[in-house]
Amino acid sequence: MTHDVRHDASGALMDAIAGRPVDLIINNAAQGASHAGLGSIAAEGVMNAVDVNVAGPLRMVQAILPNLLAAADPVIINVTSRLGSIEAQARGDFADLSTSYAYRISKAAQNMLTVSLAQELAGKVRCWAVHPGILATEMGQPGASKNPRVAARELRELVDSGDRTSPRFVSLGAADLAW
Incomplete structure (x- = not known):
């Protein structure tokens, strides 16, 4: 089943869940935009x-x-992405990357959503922002080498770890990231 996250949850999606408990949701939709200078950003x-x-x-x-x-x-x-770290962006860690304003801004906002959810759902639902690594996918950076299957295995290990930290900004296979 596919679902466009720009719209409310469909009846088919809700029927598939059918009122059952959901242990894990992985929000993995992503959208960027073409890299452009300030004067050309749409x-x-x-x-x-x-x-x-x-x-x-x-x-x-x-x-x-x-x-x-x-x-x-x-x-x-x-x-999410490490590119959503305001601290790393402020240090200039990714200044050499040609990443769009849209992607960086939206991933920083997604990280804030994660923190906000964690605060409201404290003690009820753990909330994590997860940077999977520099994946070799169509959206990935040139020269990206991490196989998405490796990231999936690492994500499964994270979920199975029982880690209670919430919120958490995780970089799979590496140290946690600064917000």
Whole structure:
């Protein structure tokens, strides 16, 4: 089943859950925009990225919150990027990358969503922002070498670890990141 996260949860999606507890949700939709200088940035591209990367996960959590709260030990994972770290961006860690404003802004906002969810759902649902690594995918950076299957295995290990930290900004296979 596919679902466009720019829209509210569909009846088919909700029927598939059928009121059952949900232990884990992985919000993995992502949208960027073409890299451009300040004078050429299209506000529509930024808004589209925010809609997919921030409002999309928010819509999904809102739709299944009763199912999450019915689970014994639920986890929300928002797949993010190290590029959403305001601290790292302020240091200039990624100044040499040609990443769009839309992607960086929306991933920083997604990280704030993760923190906000963790604060509201404290003691009920663990909330993690997870940077999977520099994946060799169509959206990946040139020269990216991490196999998505490796990232999936590391993500599974993280979920199975029982880590109670919430919120947490995880970099799979590496040290946690600064917000």
